[in-house]
Amino acid sequence: MGWSSGAILCRSDRLKVDLEELNTLAGQERLYDITTFNSWIAAKAGGNQKLAAMFESRFRDEYRKAFSAWLNTDPFNNPKALPGRCSCRNTEARNERRLSD
Numbered sequence: 001m002g003w004s005s006g007a008i009l010c011r012s013d014r015l016k017v018d019l020e021e022l023n024t025l026a027g028q029e030r031l032y033d034i035t036t037f038n039s040w041i042a043a044k045a046g047g048n049q050k051l052a053a054m055f056e057s058r059f060r061d062e063y064r065k066a067f068s069a070w071l072n073t074d075p076f077n078n079p080k081a082l083p084g085r086c087s088c089r090n091t092e093a094r095n096e097r098r099l100s101d
Helices: 005-045 049-057 061-071 094-100
Strands: none
Touching (some): 005 061
């Protein structure tokens, strides 16, 4: 059974829509990670450990791995540490991973 050109175009369009949806979701996850991290660092810098812990508890699992790796570089005392969690390459948005599949 062969594919008609109409069926191929329909499938192609569906794949494009799916790709755009995953791209959008990946961007939203990145924004969530960035805003949660920025809130965490503001609380940490302000000495509000309770608030910092609350924001840290809201990190996505994928993000938490990179955040932990970044913290292990002792960024507040080590001048050679990466400037921020986003500099780490060992994380990705869940939907970024789906995009590469």
